[in-house]
Amino acid sequence: MKNGVVIVGAGHAGVQAAASLREEGYDGPVILLGDESELPYHKPPLSKTFIKDPAAQPQPLRGEVFYSGHSIDFRPGSLVEGIDVAAQRLALAGGQDLAYDHLVLATGSRPRVLPLQGSDLAGVLSLRSVADARLIRDHSTASEDVVVIGGGFIGLEIAATLAAGGRRVTVVEALDRLLGRAVAPLIAEHVRKRLEASGVRILLGTTIERIEGDNGHVAGAMTSAGERLPAKMVVIGIGVVPNVELAQAAGLAVANGVRIDGRMRSSVENILAVGDNANFRHWQTGADVRLESVQNATDQAKLAARTIVGHDGDYTAVPWFWSDIGDMKLQMVGLTMGSDRQVLSGDPSENRFSVYHFIADRLAAIESVNRPADHMLGRKMLGLGFSPTAEMVAGGAEALKAALAALPVQG
Template identity: 75%
Template sequence: MKNGVVIVGAGHAGVQAAASLREEGYDGPVILVGDENELPYHKPPLSKTFIKDQQAKPQPLRGEAFYTGSAIDFRPGIRVERIDVGGRRLEISGGGVLPFDRLILATGARPRLLPLPGSELSGVVSLRSLGDARLIRELSAQSEEVVILGGGFIGLEIAATLTAAGRKVTVVEAVDRLLGRAVAPVIAGHVRQRLEATGVRILTGTTIERLEDENGRVSAAITSSGERLPAQMVVIGIGVVPNVELAEAAGIAIGNGIRVDQQMRTSVPEILAIGDAASYRHWFTGGDVRLESVQNATDQARLAARTIVGHTDNYSAVPWFWSDIGDMKLQMVGLIAGGDSHVVLGDVVENKFSIYHYAGSRLLGIESVNRPGDHMLGRKMLGAGFSPSPQIVATGPDGLKAALAAFQQAEPARAAG
């Protein structure tokens, strides 16, 4: 393939796809295109250590030597305007074209906008990129009071970080609890209690009517009930929107993201999509999902590379996620939607516990707070297809390990029989 593979998007998914192509033995051209003028970097630290420490530097996903040493043509600061499907080429902003034999779309997602009077004011920010994090860090140094709109992971991570740095933080969430899309109510309640104990004010079931300004900079958020929340910075964290516009304009199938099959191919077989922008039929739940996580991005990238070199594996990675919020390391494995019962291990009061979620007798997933061993064991169990009974879970980690070992030992015998 003389034009090789072009990857659009230089985040976790795009960089892993480039690396995996080489690891899989692909020897054609690999071109990685990013729209930021930065060496690709880790995104999770941006909401935590980076915005807290004025001296913190971004953590590169790979050093510069990786790209040259792996013959990966990394091109920063390039914006793709259009995909010419028939001509197999990209049209670049400012002129120029980039031909491809295969194309991987790792276009990610962007913060959801809030149609709110005053949202255009200085001091109103969202976090997605390194540039956003630098701005938040700069503004937080000038702010005593911060309002965060949205009680999801990003909003709560920032709330914990800025509170620890001495800011007065208020979180405003429109629905009646935190982390509504992400975790079970008992986890959400625990997170709220721990954050409030550190001084974070949390308003659930509350919306913001408008933002006020002083000399063009935000000065307060006004709730729908009329309460004035003083703020020199307002962070909007109400979720993200997948970047599907390039694919959609090219006639590629869209459905809550860029639709892909089990090998990460879009409706145009020469074009693949991975990461936050990709929507697919999940092997475990049977439903259509679009997952926003580093694990999903990198696992899909590895599979896309295998697809390009001729393998036909189906995507079957076990989903897992994490978030560091104050003194809580939240780790989740599996997808718990549809659960009807659960078992708790550990001690909620001690801030170290796990919740095992079931649908009938089937283990769907595990949510852990400061119990990383449970999380790692859960990944092994779900990866092996092992669903321990609630009674076995109640015996604790040692009983679970023994049951998993027995299950794995029995599996070859069943296959042979």
């Protein structure tokens, strides 16, 4: 334990891993390496409140005093260039190296690059960091026309926020529906209609052929249908790729993320991976997945800390996620893959409803729009392994609460 734990990445997963090590009683050195100069911050607000408020500042995950008060050696602006697995050392930019007993890779992910003519023009942006969000915010003040490429969660959050601020926003999505098949068709269609009613133009089944510029700055985007969309800013949001280069170069098993076991260990036992960059066999579906959510990053980091201090136990956290798009709070719990039956609760015309996903009679997931009670009950039901009947779902929250209350007490 003389060299302690080194954590690479100071996002939600990395900061939680450091905090959880102390909560679990680990008393060795804990070094947290971040590649940004900022104090670690919350990322979800960047696509919403941050870009619409010129005075908004990043929301710290923990106050500065937390790190010093818990003997966490936080080192901002640290770039890791390599891992020597045999020597248990990291090579840092600038020629330094750093020894470790355990290494936690919380390197996250980065926006997927779109190889387009004109993508290097000023005003062509993507969002992953607070620096990116500042650029989007700054450019939006002088951009009446904005094109968002990609109809996923991040793209739609940005589109809704900018449209609410008076911008003319066009979303261009290559698929025939929004949200990349990540939600039920009913919810995807509901989101499309609400966004269009708020003034966002949405082009489905369409791609951008090239981005056009004027004096080095974006001026428009040409679609596959031959339409020229005026734009002073183009935001690319076509998904992310996991940051696995360090792990791959070090010889760790990698497949759409760093391959980990149920205790967050990579193919090298004293190197763990958590968060967006980790790929694991999910307990609920039996499939290999890589989950991009604050919940997953946080829960995996907690378990990684427990693994390091010697506790047993595999990862069994119920996955959940949320997204705020205009006047819609989307909340998802569970995983829909493999589901073969859906039950609707609530009325989409009221902008408040949920879709319950089942595999045969087993509850697999719930997707909600402005129905937080359904979401919270879903987290309880999936955590307990309880599956309601269609009649219980039709009875609403009260019927589900009663069914849960009638369950035998777990002893």
